[in-house]
Amino acid sequence: MATERIILGIDPGTNIMGYGLVHQKGRELNLITLGVLKLGGYSDHALKLKKIFERTTAIIDEYHPDELAIEAPFYGKNIQSMLKLGRAQGVAMSAALQRSIPIFEYSPKKIKQSITGRGNSSKEQVAGMLIKILGVTEPPEYLDATDGLAAAVCHYFQRGNSQGGSRYSGWKTYISQNPGRLA
Numbered sequence: 647m648a649t650e651r652i653i654l655g656i657d658p659g660t661n662i663m664g665y666g667l668v669h670q671k672g673r674e675l676n677l678i679t680l681g682v683l684k685l686g687g688y689s690d691h692a693l694k695l696k697k698i699f700e701r702t703t704a705i706i707d708e709y710h711p712d713e714l715a716i717e718a719p720f721y722g723k724n725i726q727s728m729l730k731l732g733r734a735q736g737v738a739m740s741a742a743l744q745r746s747i748p749i750f751e752y753s754p755k756k757i758k759q760s761i762t763g764r765g766n767s768s769k770e771q772v773a774g775m776l777i778k779i780l781g782v783t784e785p786p787e788y789l790d791a792t793d794g795l796a797a798a799v800c801h802y803f804q805r806g807n808s809q810g811g812s813r814y815s816g817w818k819t820y821i822s823q824n825p826g827r828l829a
Contacts, residue, residue, distance in 0.1 A: 650669075650670065651712040652670075652711040653667065653715055653801050654706065654714050654747075655714075655715045655716070655797030655799070655800075656702065656715070657796075658731060658737075659734060660694050660734050661684075661685055662686070663685065664681075664791045664795070665680065666679070666795025667679050667680070667711060668780070675802055677780045677782060678709060679709070680795045682786075682787075685697060691730060691733075695737045698738055698741075702741035702742070706741060711747060713747060713750060714747050714748070715752060715800060716735060716750070717751075717752060717753075717794075717797050718751045718752060718754070719731045719735055720753070750801050752804070757796050760804065762775050769789040772789075773785060773789055776792050776796060779799065
């Protein structure tokens, strides 16, 4: 395990993408920043994906994270929404892979469980616990930002070990571990 690293966490979305960055030094964890990318003003899905790629790349270029922790799409009732969410996740992952940043994927339940101790916690409960863990003085306007931050903190708690998430260090690794996704 690295003794010092920057972890970028992303909660992918096609209307709002949340992100958060933390700096780990030994056992100490500090908030660098968190925020959202608002995409509701774009009606074209392809343009939204382009904006996700550009913003993720800009965050990577500005903060130089060592690892990306990303929330895996959850299985919902609306297949179209799930497909769009999967595309948003894939575009954010592509930005990290382009910069050779290892990717760790966690289920929403695993993230919630890691932060609050319960896999069925609400977004508000996760945000409240993150505020306590990181000493955030003012809660963010959007819970999507704390969802992205939660992915990063979850990864810190998991210590990047593959028990809790899938690790991809490049396209070759991703393809070999996901043969059914590319058919």
